[in-house]
Amino acid sequence: MKREHVIERVRDAQNNLARRSSMGAALTQMLGDNPSHDPDAAGSDVLAKHRGDHDLNEIGMRPPPPLVPAAVLVPLVSREDGFTILLTERAADMRAHAGQISFPGGRIDPEDATPEHAALREAHEEIGMPHDSAEIIGRLDTYEVRTGFAVTPVVGLIEPGFEMVYEPGEVADVFEVPLAFILDPANHERHNRLIRGKRRYFYVLPFEERYIWGATAGMLINLYEVLTGQKARWR
8 A cells, every 4th residue: 555545544534533523522512501411421422433342342331431541653664565563562561451462652641742742752662763753644533442541543654764672561572564464354353252251342353473452453443444445344
């Protein structure tokens, strides 16, 4: 996929997201003027376009508010034979999400002016990526994680060549997946696990020996939909 096509698709999605957010804010204000309206009712933010693993599951599995704001960088690395997506493997002894595959990122701190700032800061802290190595081209839909986070995925075009410096205790490995792999729906799977007595479904993109699942896989599915214009299975 050509660079210009990637930029156009992501920016179009960003513009659509901005329009939906504006319409959603107006709708929330209108409903808020209605004394019978429940502001916590499902559908109040329907136009804001939030995603999550709950999309694949029965009603009632959406994480309850309030959610902690977070941001991740979705790094599209420009290689000679096409784009790749840079991912990290979290350290095995981390308190949360140990050993899982993820994007560089974390919670949005008070000093972060925007989700973009938070995503770039975290990428620098986790893998040593300089801020000027990334050209930010837009956002994907906010992803709600059952552990209580609302994650803003920030898409950036990355120039390779910087020295990788892993954050001790956070990052065990860094690897790249060809964008073409993500854009092939044959590689999209839906798995399930029994968690606290409930059957939970989630996306999986098994790549070589890597098990990409959960929120990371869900955001990659969102990227697939943005870049191809196709709706993913099971959504």
